[in-house]
Amino acid sequence: MKFNRVVIKVGSALVSPEGQGCSGKYLLSIARFISQCQQAGKEIILVSSGSVSAGRGLIAHGSPNPSIPTKQAMAAVGQMQMMANWQRFFDVPCSQLLITHGDLKDRQRYMNIKNTIRILLQNGVIPIVNENDTVATEELKVGDNDNLAALVALVSDADSLFILSDVDGVFEQDPRLNPNAQLIPEIAKIDASIYALAGATNNHIATGGMKTKIQAAEKAVENGIDTYILNGRRDPVFAAILRGENPGTHFLAQQGATRARKHWLKHTLKSSGKVYLDAGAVNALIQQGASLLPSGVIKLAGSFNVGDCIDIYDGNSQQGIAKGICQYSYRDLERIKGVKSDEISTILGCCPSKVVIHRDDMVMLQSSNS
Ligand SMILES: Nc1ncnc2c1ncn2[C@@H]1O[C@H](COP(=O)(O)OP(=O)(O)O)[C@@H](O)[C@H]1O
Ligand SMILES: N[C@@H](CCC(=O)OP(=O)(O)O)C(=O)O
Secondary structure, X not given: OOOOEXXXXXXXXXXXXXXXXXXXXXXXXXXXXXXXXXXXXXXXXXXXXXXXXHHHHHOOOOOOOOOHHHHHHXXXXXXXXHHHHHHOOOOOOEEEEEEOHHHHHOHHHHHHHHHHHHHHHHOOOEEEEEEOOOOOOOOOOOOOHHHHHHHHHHHOOOOEEEEEEOOOOOEOOOOOOOOOOOEOOEEOOOOHHHHOOOOOOOOOOOOOHHHHHHHHHHHHHOOOOEEEEEEOOOHHHHHHHHOOOOOXXXXXXXXXXXXXXXXXXXXXXXXXXXXXXXXXXXXXXXHHOOOEOHHHEEEEEEOOOOOOEEEEEEOOOOOEEEEEEOOOOHHHHHHHOOOOXXXXXXXXXXXXXXXXXXXXXXXXXXXXXX
């Protein structure tokens, strides 16, 4: 079990084991594990459920299944309680990211989320993500935090996704219904036979049961992200992970997914514009594997928006050298081309990113250094 940047999803049953309010019962061990990972140089992004059940005791509700606005009010008050509960277990600062599917679908907002997570991690801050339940409409919400965690793993370029729940992993049948069902330690291919194993949850505060966890695993593994379903209630699980063992169910990442993404970027994604670079920037990209900074850009062409793919040219030889996803629109890049990154905010009034194209979002056309 190897991981460097991991998204850890923590379900409501761990945050709020009594079905309302917050508890440290399981979070203490999870937080200790996260701190140990950080000390070992690993980067952690948390996706935490539990706002609705944390706020349940604070909002009057007559029925066991409250209305959507009542749940949204529970989420609003519970989110505060949940975040305060997490923060008390960490010496490092925690940060709150509330997002919806609508945010992830919008290219500009997607890039904003990506950049924010990158900077939080660089500063040793723990990003804690939840769905923005109070604003999410049916069309714009992800709907469950298993799938949200997979999308967060994608946007944050994680190599692994740990889904912590109240069960040891995927069993041949829901172990609550059949206590003799066997745990499946490894799943290499997700198909209908795997979905057929998944039952619903019987926990009124949870959302997806095993089905949404398998959906999340499918999204993640096809993008090269190793996914594990693990029991977050058992301390030995964390000790096993730290020893490099798999104590749950491992969905194997598809091989070559990163290569496939670069292949897609290089061969499939259509470019909307061009940038021409000075010799220093060409050298930095080709020889040092660097990201593209605005200071190296001398000329632009085409018409592009934030998140569009553009071609990168050597301004001297006029040769195409790379392609990548641009953090700036044509209009803004025209204004900041040739300037130092520190001057971006003076010119634009803000600095969404110090780089024009991040190395992770770039593919070289000639050299093997991509
Ligand atoms: N094949 C299966 N293997 C393991 N658990 C399953 C299976 N089918 C259904 N489940 C149920 O899924 C539950 C975990 O999902 P859920 O209650 O939504 O947790 P969380 O709040 O952590 O997302 C388990 O407690 C278990 O009852
Ligand atoms: N956004 C909701 C989480 C919903 C959810 O997916 O819950 P769970 O099945 O426990 O992961 C909340 O914070 O209560």
